[in-house]
Amino acid sequence: MTKQQRWRSISTATGPGDRVIAEAAVRASYRRAGLAEPESVVWARSPLEAVRLLRAESAPATGACVREALRNAPLAAERARVHGGLGPAGFSEHWRATGADLWELTESVVDRIRAGVIEAAGGNRKEQNAIRLLLLDAILGQHDAAWLSAFGTDPGEPLHEAAVIAGETGWWWPYEKVAVLSERPTELHRDEAGRLDSGAGPALAYADGFALHAWRGMPVPAEFLEDLRTLTAERIRTEENAELRRVMLEFYGYDRYLDExxxxxxxxxxxxxxxxxxxxxxxxxxxxxxxxxxxxxxxxxxxxxxxxxxxxxxxxxxxxxxxxxxxxxxxxxxxx
Known part of the structure; x- marks a missing residue:
């Protein structure tokens, strides 16, 4: 398995990772950045549960976010090193050969998770804006696979701990006093183009019940998928939402619809x-x-x-x- 294949596999991995390995790597990443280790490492079953934990009145004191020191700075240093060695044209070719395709696949999933967390968390506009800012504190774990596939992640290299954590977790939130790690999803279904896609249930689901439903990349309500199983030509004809009607036609079959x-x-x-x-x-x-x-x-x-x-x-x-x-x-x- 090539490095790119390995990271593609990590980006779509489901089920729990090894918490012991992940927690040790989290603490090591703080030490590498010259920071004191967090007082505690807390686990959540999904990004939504992590956000709710951090927003709760009983939330632990977190201190400042240290994402810049743990992720952004070492990633920028590695990018500058590789760019300096290869030059602009060489770096572009390197990126196309390593992380570019994987970035396109993971970016759409990341955007859908963010939107899904904001929608599920509810609240007024002020609360939703606060959640948006909180989501920006997160390190994306397995969904940072595109970047990690492009740079050095061997022991001793700046991104080694980030790579170990990404291999075992989903998103995680690094603060001075606490690190909150969310588990990977329990289900992930995609179509041949890599888009979230399932006509039989959630396209992406987590252990706490947080789930995203989609048909060929298009977000759809959960109850809409239930309706697909009892579709009729008349039901399709009377659907007022044009985008949902297109999904119905694809699921039902154009030839069958024409006939009926x-x-x-x-x-x-x-x-x-x-x-x-x-x-x-x-x-x-x-x-x-x-x-x-x-x-x-x-x-x-x-x-x-x-x-x-x-x-x-x-x-x-x-x-x-x-x-x-x-x-x-x-x-x-x-x-x-």
Whole structure:
């Protein structure tokens, strides 16, 4: 396993890590930064529980946040060292080869967790702003994987302790007197593009019940996923929220919806059949139906439904668009 593969695995790890290893690394990170060790290390089951613990009236005295000394300063020093050795072009190439792709995957999850914590914590605008500031105190643990994959993390190197902690925990909050560590999620589900995605329950869940629901990256209410199991064409047609209606159509299947909604073809030629679904408050869904000319092993020919731009007017133009061509350029020798 390469270093990048290892950090990709860490970024998506679920279940509890080794608390003994994590706590020892936390204390060592304070010592490396020239700070006194925290008086206590406290665990939470999720970032939401950590925030509630820190916001509670009975919260322990924390002292000042030391994130700058423990994370930002050593990370900036490592970045400057690598940049100085490789130069601007070399550093850019190094980043593309190490952390860039992983950054894109983790950044969206981090944003969703922050938004989910603020929403779940509730309160008025003043309280929500206070929670936003509190979330900025957090070191992201496993979700710092992109940066940690790009720099030195071996024993003795500046980011070694940060890497050990990230391998065992989720987000954590470092203060002078206390460090609050949250466990990793218990569930994580993504689609092939790396987006949070689950039609059967939470896409991201923690042991305390804090959970995020999503369909192909789009946040959805938990009860909405329950409704997907009893969908009908009429229910889809009457949904007023355009974004949720798109999710319904994807889950239900465009071909099934076309069949059950009584849609009619608007154009037909030798390349296929063009269908249009008119939706209130949203752009029309236009699909081209094509039949694979290469038979399946059982001798049947499979039908495919391809979504095309809403201004498509002919089946040929729709098929051509899927190949990045104009209708007048599309002249297949053999249609597949």
């Amino acid at each position: 909604s009584g849609a009619r073809p608007i154009h037909r030629d030798e390349t296929g059949v063009l269908w249009r679904i008119e939706l209130d408050g949203d752009e029309d869904v236009v699909m081209v139906e094509v039949v694979n000319s290469t038979p399946e092993p059982d001798g049947t020919s499979r039908t495919y439904w391809l979504r095309v731009p809403p201004d498509t007017s002919t089946a040929r133009a729709g098929v051509a668009w899927t190949f990045g061509l104009g209708a007048d350029e599309y002249e297949p020798l053999r249609q597949t």
